[in-house]
Amino acid sequence: MKVAVIGAGPAGTRAVETLLAHGISPVWLEESADGGGRIYQRPPAPLARDHRTLYGFEAKRAAALHSAFDAARSRADWRPQTLVWHIRPSTRQLHTVSQGQQAVVDYHAAILCTGAMDRVIPIPGWTHPGVTSLGAAQIALKSQGCAIGQRPVFLGSGPLLWLVAYQYAKAGAPPAAVLDTTPFATKLAATPGLLRGGATFAKGLFYITWLRAHGIPIAEGVSPIAIDGAEDGVTALRWRDAAGREHRTECDALGLGWGLRPEAQLADLAGIPFRFDAVQHNWIPERDLAGRTPVAHHYLAGDGAGIGGAEMAELAGRRAALAVLQNARTPIDTAAAAALDRKLAAGQKFRVALERAFPFPAKLAASLPDDTILCRCEGLRAADIRATAMVDYHAGVAPELNRAKAFSRAGMGRCQGRLCGAATAEVLAAALGQPVEAIGRLRGQPPVKPIPIAAA
Amino acid sequence: MKLHRLRDAARPAIALQLDGQGIVAQQGDTLLTALLAGGAGHLRRSDFGDESRAGFCLMGACQDCWVTVEGLGRVRACATPAGPGMVVHRG
Ligand SMILES: Cc1cc2nc3c(=O)[nH]c(=O)nc-3n(C[C@H](O)[C@H](O)[C@H](O)COP(=O)(O)OP(=O)(O)OC[C@H]3O[C@@H](n4cnc5c(N)ncnc54)[C@H](O)[C@@H]3O)c2cc1C
Ligand code: FES
Numbered sequence: 001m002k003v004a005v006i007g008a009g010p011a012g013t014r015a016v017e018t019l020l021a022h023g024i025s026p027v028w029l030e031e032s033a034d035g036g037g038r039i040y041q042r043p044p045a046p047l048a049r050d051h052r053t054l055y056g057f058e059a060k061r062a063a064a065l066h067s068a069f070d071a072a073r074s075r076a077d078w079r080p081q082t083l084v085w086h087i088r089p090s091t092r093q094l095h096t097v098s099q100g101q102q103a104v105v106d107y108h109a110a111i112l113c114t115g116a117m118d119r120v121i122p123i124p125g126w127t128h129p130g131v132t133s134l135g136a137a138q139i140a141l142k143s144q145g146c147a148i149g150q151r152p153v154f155l156g157s158g159p160l161l162w163l164v165a166y167q168y169a170k171a172g173a174p175p176a177a178v179l180d181t182t183p184f185a186t187k188l189a190a191t192p193g194l195l196r197g198g199a200t201f202a203k204g205l206f207y208i209t210w211l212r213a214h215g216i217p218i219a220e221g222v223s224p225i226a227i228d229g230a231e232d233g234v235t236a237l238r239w240r241d242a243a244g245r246e247h248r249t250e251c252d253a254l255g256l257g258w259g260l261r262p263e264a265q266l267a268d269l270a271g272i273p274f275r276f277d278a279v280q281h282n283w284i285p286e287r288d289l290a291g292r293t294p295v296a297h298h299y300l301a302g303d304g305a306g307i308g309g310a311e312m313a314e315l316a317g318r319r320a321a322l323a324v325l326q327n328a329r330t331p332i333d334t335a336a337a338a339a340l341d342r343k344l345a346a347g348q349k350f351r352v353a354l355e356r357a358f359p360f361p362a363k364l365a366a367s368l369p370d371d372t373i374l375c376r377c378e379g380l381r382a383a384d385i386r387a388t389a390m391v392d393y394h395a396g397v398a399p400e401l402n403r404a405k406a407f408s409r410a411g412m413g414r415c416q417g418r419l420c421g422a423a424t425a426e427v428l429a430a431a432l433g434q435p436v437e438a439i440g441r442l443r444g445q446p447p448v449k450p451i452p453i454a455a456a
Numbered sequence: 457m458k459l460h461r462l463r464d465a466a467r468p469a470i471a472l473q474l475d476g477q478g479i480v481a482q483q484g485d486t487l488l489t490a491l492l493a494g495g496a497g498h499l500r501r502s503d504f505g506d507e508s509r510a511g512f513c514l515m516g517a518c519q520d521c522w523v524t525v526e527g528l529g530r531v532r533a534c535a536t537p538a539g540p541g542m543v544v545h546r547g
Binding site: 031038043044045046047048053117118126127128129130131132133135136139140141144145146147148149150171172173231232233234252253263376377378379413414415418419449450452 | 457458459460461462463464465467468482483484485486489493497498499502503504505507508509510511512513514515516517518519520529530531537
């Protein structure tokens with residue numbers, strides 16, 4: 001049986017390890033040069049790889065994952081720097097490109113472990129150099145030893161906001177402010193459910209307490225107004241506090257993000273149906289706890305199948321590999337599979353509490369000023385999206401995001417709506433007076449990322 | 457945008473060129489780090505308008521860090537290792 005695993009983050013690494021333990025050596029495809037995925041990304045060789053400095057509380061898990069990865073890499077058909085840009089479920093083929101070279105990979109079963117990326121709301125001025133996603137701010141620090149600025153502001157909501165602010169302060173670039181759009185009361189209300197998360201919850205509290213104790217300005221329940229900047233950088237963020245007072249915080253960089261969204265373009269191309277998850281406020285591909293999908297021979301694991309975090313991704317990767325083996329009638333330890341199922345189910349409950357504590361601020365996205373650039377690829381503004389909504393309204397046509405895309409080019413840029421998709425949907429839904437799930441989602445298209453012209 | 461080196465800042469130096477100007481970077485830098493820590497300020501201009509851009513995601517997703525490297529063509533600066541002697545043009 002030929003199994004293909006896409007992605008070498010926590011989910012992909014544990015999936016491959018499990019397959020190898022059962023005598024199957026999969027083809028393992030990863031766009032990056034190294035394994036580890038987003039959270040345990042390793043810096044390139046000349047930079048130090050001290051786990052404690054790079055991964056903090058996660059140092060032990062990072063070390064364990066890296067050693068699992070290093071052991072698995074040599075025994076699998078490991079193909080780094082290889083982008084899977086298309087998948088054909090009917091013929092069970094993957095299309096890949098590696099350093100300009102195209103290839104087709106056949107498979108009997110595929111496990112997609114494609115992970116996630118930052119979920120972003122385009123604040124006016126977000127295209128200035130010096131504005132990055134929260135994840136990018138962390139990547140700069142972890143894998144390049146650099147800060148995005150000496151006095152950055154971090155804005156958004158979710159666990160990453162506090163973690164990145166803490167990491168920057170520790171590394172010698174104390175944030176000028178940490179601004180959370182979620183009101184304190186919302187987080188407080190979610191506390192009982194969060195307590196289930198034990199260590200995860202405690203870590204979150206630790207970061208916030210530490211930042212306060214070190215005099216980092218913190219505000220909750222804020223509304224961003226605009227980012228001021230010029231040709232080569234940002235100068236300030238203007239924002240409103242919970243009481244409605246306006247502030248201007250000077251800064252030389254800004255990291256923003258509101259949780260994560262699954263990188264699910266390949267799942268879409270594989271024909272896996274999606275559903276709107278109201279708690280995560282994301283469209284997520286359908287799968288059961290074990291990662292089986294309605295499309296036979298296609299499995300999902302990790303954040304690409306709905307945000308669950310790194311620990312859950314490891315469990316899900318293992319479980320999906322066992323599901324592949326079960327389907328091929330390879331004997332497995334069924335008690336171990338059942339134990340994984342229990343842990344995955346418990347993890348989902350904690351996740352619900354976490355999402356409630358840091359809900360996506362749909363209103364903020366829906367009410368972006370008309371001249372805000374939504375799509376940074378094509379320079380489309382909120383007004384352009386609202387105008388397409390009016391066309392549909394007058395024509396009496398059912399509102400739909402892909403129609404808006406055809407009219408306005410929203411989501412047709414090089415990033416395929418990865419950055420603007422979440423906010424565009426809110427703007428369009430609000431303009432049409434529809435719930436956001438009613439207007440559908442942007443479809444993935446091959447190639448999932450632009451491939452070099454020379455290779456096309 | 458100026459990237460500030462906080463850790464591992466004493467690696468062997470490499471020299472690049474951006475639009476005819478010399479940039480000193482370090483081994484292990486991505487092209488994006490090399491340029492933005494070296495004072496480039498921005499990497500390209502928007503295809504639709506005149507705005508300057510310097511990448512956003514650093515993980516190969518936003519496609520807003522494209523630069524041209526002689527001999528390699530258009531690449532994402534965040535996903536390309538900087539090499540000694542690279543001749544780079546914005547956009
Ligand atoms: C920027 C960022 C920073 C984060 N930081 C933290 C943190 O500090 N702490 C924390 O707890 N969580 C963090 N998270 C969340 C955490 O990374 C995830 O929960 C966890 O990594 C999920 O593991 P995964 O295996 O599902 O996906 P990932 O770790 O994201 O791995 C997916 C892998 O698949 C590869 N891939 C995707 N598509 C393709 C394709 N088409 N072809 C080839 N390869 C492909 C990617 O290159 C990637 O290596 C972060 C997330 C992001 C996006
Ligand atoms: S910064 Fe987003 S692709 Fe390079």
